Amino acid sequence: MILFWLLIVPLVAGPLAFFLRKRPAMEAINLAAFGVELCLAVALAGQVLRHGPVSLGNRFFYADALSALVVLLSAFVALVCSIYAIGYFRHEDQSGVLQQAEEVGGRFGIDKLREYYTLTPLFVFSMILVALANNLGILWVAIEGTTLASVFLVMFYGRETSLEAAWKYAIIGGVGLSMALFGTILTYYSAHQVLETDTLAGLNWSVLVGNAAQFDKATMRLAFILILLGYGTKAGMAPMHTWKPDAYSEAPIPGAAMLATGVLNCALYGLIRFYILSAKCLGPEFGSPLLIIFGLLSMGVAVPFILVQKNFRRLLAYSSIDHSGIMVLALGFGGPLGILGMLLHMTFHSVTKPLMFFCAGNVQQHLKTDLFQKAKGGLIHSMPLSGAAFLMVTLAVTGSPPFSLFQSEFTILRAGFAGGYFVLAIFFISFLVLIFSGFLVHIANLVLGEDPGLPPAETCRWKKISVVGLMAVIVVMGFWIPAPLFRLIQGAVGIVAGG
Numbered sequence: 001m002i003l004f005w006l007l008i009v010p011l012v013a014g015p016l017a018f019f020l021r022k023r024p025a026m027e028a029i030n031l032a033a034f035g036v037e038l039c040l041a042v043a044l045a046g047q048v049l050r051h052g053p054v055s056l057g058n059r060f061f062y063a064d065a066l067s068a069l070v071v072l073l074s075a076f077v078a079l080v081c082s083i084y085a086i087g088y089f090r091h092e093d094q095s096g097v098l099q100q101a102e103e104v105g106g107r108f109g110i111d112k113l114r115e116y117y118t119l120t121p122l123f124v125f126s127m128i129l130v131a132l133a134n135n136l137g138i139l140w141v142a143i144e145g146t147t148l149a150s151v152f153l154v155m156f157y158g159r160e161t162s163l164e165a166a167w168k169y170a171i172i173g174g175v176g177l178s179m180a181l182f183g184t185i186l187t188y189y190s191a192h193q194v195l196e197t198d199t200l201a202g203l204n205w206s207v208l209v210g211n212a213a214q215f216d217k218a219t220m221r222l223a224f225i226l227i228l229l230g231y232g233t234k235a236g237m238a239p240m241h242t243w244k245p246d247a248y249s250e251a252p253i254p255g256a257a258m259l260a261t262g263v264l265n266c267a268l269y270g271l272i273r274f275y276i277l278s279a280k281c282l283g284p285e286f287g288s289p290l291l292i293i294f295g296l297l298s299m300g301v302a303v304p305f306i307l308v309q310k311n312f313r314r315l316l317a318y319s320s321i322d323h324s325g326i327m328v329l330a331l332g333f334g335g336p337l338g339i340l341g342m343l344l345h346m347t348f349h350s351v352t353k354p355l356m357f358f359c360a361g362n363v364q365q366h367l368k369t370d371l372f373q374k375a376k377g378g379l380i381h382s383m384p385l386s387g388a389a390f391l392m393v394t395l396a397v398t399g400s401p402p403f404s405l406f407q408s409e410f411t412i413l414r415a416g417f418a419g420g421y422f423v424l425a426i427f428f429i430s431f432l433v434l435i436f437s438g439f440l441v442h443i444a445n446l447v448l449g450e451d452p453g454l455p456p457a458e459t460c461r462w463k464k465i466s467v468v469g470l471m472a473v474i475v476v477m478g479f480w481i482p483a484p485l486f487r488l489i490q491g492a493v494g495i496v497a498g499g
Contacts, residue, residue: 001056002040002043002044002047002054003044003054003055003056003061003063003132004056004061005040006037006040006041006044006071006128006132007061007128007129007132009033009036009037009040010033010034010037010078010121010122010124010125010128011121011122011125012033013029013030013032013033013121014117014118014119014120014121014122014125015118016029017029017030017114017117017118018114020114020117021110023089023090023110023113026113027085027086027117029117030082030117030120031079031082031083031086033121034075034078034079034082034124035079037078037079037124037128038072038075038076038078038079041068041071041072041074041075041076042072044063044068044071044072045068045069045071045072045484045488046484048064048065048067048068048488048491049065049484049487049488049491052064053206055134055206059134059201059204059206060134060135060138061132061133061134062133062134062204063131063132064491065488065489065490065491065492065494065495066269066272066492066495066496067131067132068488069347069488069489069492070130070131070265070266070269071128071131072485072488073262073265073346073347073350074124074127074128074131074262074265074266075124075128076350076351077258077261077262077354078120078124078127078258078262080354080466080470081120081254081255081257082120082254083462083466083469084254084257084354084358084361084462084463084466085116085120085254086460086462087459087460087461087462087464087466088253088254088361088365088463089113089252090460090462091365091460092252092365093113095365112156115152115156116153116156116252116255119149119150119152119153120149120153120254120255122145122149123146123149123153123258124258124262125145126142126143126145126146126148126149127142127146127258127262127263127265127266129145130142130143130146130266130269130270131266131269134204134205134206135203135204135205136184136187136188136203136204136205136208136273136274137184137203139205139270139273140177140181140184140270142266143177143234144177146262146263146266147169147173147174147177147234150169150251150255150258150259150263151166151169151170151173152166153251153252153255153259154166154169154247154251154255155250156255157250157252159250161246161250162250164246165243165246165247165249165250165251166247166250168242168243168246168247169246169247172233172240172242172243173233173234173243175233176229176230176231176232176233176234176240177230177233177234178230179226179227179229179233180226180227180229180234180270182226182230183222183223183225183226183227184203184223184227186219186220186222186223186226187203187208187215187220187223187227187274187277188202188203189216189219189223190215190216190217190219190220190223190281191208191211191212191215191216193216194211194215195207195208195211205273205277208277209276209277209280212276212277212281213280214281215281217281220277220278220281220282221282221286223278224274224275224277224278224282224290225290227271227274228271228287228290228291228294231267231268231270231271232267232271232294232328234263234266234267235264235267235268235324235328236264236298236317236320236321236324237294237295237297237298237324237328238294238297238298238300238301238302238321238325239297239301241298241321244317244320244321245305245314245317245318247259247317248313248314248317248320249313249314249317249370253358253360253361253364254357256316256357257353257354257357257358260316260317260320260353260354261350261353261354262350264320264324264349265346265350268327268328268346271328271331272331272496275287275291275331275496276495276496284334287332288332288333288334289332290332291328291329291331291332292329292332292333292421292424293332294325294328295325295326295327295328295329295330295331295332296325296329296427296431297325298321298324298325298328299322299325299329299428299432300325300431301321302318302319302321302322302431302435303322303431303434303435303438305318306318306319306322306434306435306438306439306442307437307438309372309438309442310371310372310373311370311371311372312360312363312370312371312372312442312446313360313364314370315439315442316353316356316357316360319353319356319397319435319439320353322431322435323345323349323353323397326345326409326412326428327342327345327346327349329412329428330342330345330412330415331496333412333415333416333419333421334415334419335415335418335419335497337411337414337415337418338412338415338416338419339493339496339497340411340415340489340490340493341408341409341411341412341414341415342408343489343492343493343496344404344407344408344411344489345405345408345409345412347485347489348405348407348408349397349405351404351473351474351477352393352396352397352403352405352474354470355389355393355396355470355471355474356390356394356397358389358463358466358467358470359386359389359390359393359467360390362383362386362457362459362463362467363375363379363383363386363390363446366379366382366383366386366454366457367454372442372445372446375446376452376454377445377446377447377448377449377450377452378447378448378450378451378452378454379447379454380448381454382451382452382454382455382456382457383456383457383459385459385464385467385468386457386459386467387447388447389467389471390443390446390447391444391447391448392471392474393470393471393474394439394443394444395440396474396478397439398432398435398436398439398440399432399436400436402478403474404474404477404478404481406478407478412428413425413428413429416428
């Protein structure tokens with residue numbers, strides 16, 4: 001029943017918010033729904049750890065350790081973003097931004113809030129469905145659902161640039177998901193001769209994985225390439241990454257944070273499921289070189305844009321491209337060590353990246369700009385909490401010790417050396433150093449320096465709770481990973497490594 005309630009809670013919360021007329025009621029529904037969702041995700045993880053995979057509806061919905069991990073991360077991100085969203089939109093309302101959106105879109109400010117609080121639970125529902133769908137066709141539908149829900153968040157403010165970003169996101173994402181659909185169909189075609197059933201159950205991952213060694217190899221090669229291009233586009237891997245900077249800079253901060261973490265995890269989750277089938281059918285030697293190429297390419301493309309970036313919200317988009325490349329590269333390095341590094345990185349990135357967006361949102365609301373050039377620096381004086389958090393999370397997200405992403409990146413580096421990828425590991429280190437340098441220079445110039453004489457920022461308690469809470473989690477996870485969480489990650493590693 002946990003699987004049922006994980007899906008039904010956000011599915012009910014969205015339409016319920018649509019019929020509400022008061023902002024506090026919308027905020028309460030959103031916060032309560034995602035609080036319940038996180039509790040259910042923790043319960044699911046505990047059940048999987050104790051009893052193994054959980055299923056519902058004749059295995060139509062299915063959760064193993066990998067599914068439970070993605071559900072847990074999605075629910076965590078949804079909750080912290082819902083806390084931050086309360087303070088963020090109250091500031092937007094007080095500063096007249098929602099009224100400006102009203103003038104552009106012809107709707108009242110309260111209707112803009114209703115739009116956000118209706119779309120967000122449906123967005124989260126789609127992300128949860130991705131992880132719980134056993135059928136690979138339903139998985140594709142769920143990932144398409146994340147696009148349909150989030151494209152309206154990208155165009156939330158109704159500006160010309162917002163509409164352009166949403167259009168680019170929809171078109172590029174649609175092309176990518178079309179390739180993923182063809183890849184899913186070809187996977188079924190490669191398997192249909194060895195499966196005993198001609199029903200839709202033949203697309204169930206739990207059925208396919210037991211027969212993957214007998215799939216038609218030529219068809220499976222083409223299927224995996226299409227899946228890599230399709231879900232790689234959704235993950236924002238280079239060269240299919242061009243939608244990310246525009247989408248991240250136009251969506252409201254809480255929505256952008258969910259795009260950068262939850263949607264990225266969903267796309268990589270879909271890719272992992274197909275990689276397991278490919279590895280069992282073709283051996284890891286077919287998929288690994290492709291993953292390594294796209295992973296290093298994504299990291300390499302992010303480097304120059306980070307070094308010369310003028311917009312701190314677009315800077316976060318290129319950081320996301322870099323981290324998607326790191327995780328795909330780790331999967332390509334393979335072996336238990338590479339897979340462990342990837343899943344650790346997914347976990348730590350999901351915890352760390354939202355704080356980057358929250359700090360960027362606070363700075364943008366205070367300065368009324370997202371350009372480094374227009375910011376006078378010295379924000380630590382007028383925004384002591386956000387400034388300190390921005391500098392700390394910059395060190396964390398670029399993999400500086402002792403923060404947790406250093407552990408995952410070091411594990412990935414070990415996997416590269418263990419697999420004999422010495423030259424590629426050196427490229428990996430070089431890209432990390434360059435990205436660290438660019439990030440640190442940009443954010444240090446923004447935060448540190450003399451007092452420019454700006455008035456103190458008025459930060460509401462909801463923003464403070466989300467920022468301070470995430471800072472505490474990031475610091476703690478740099479030194480300690482809860483044992484049940486690590487066992488869940490180890491269980492997910494076993495699924496990916498052994499199918």
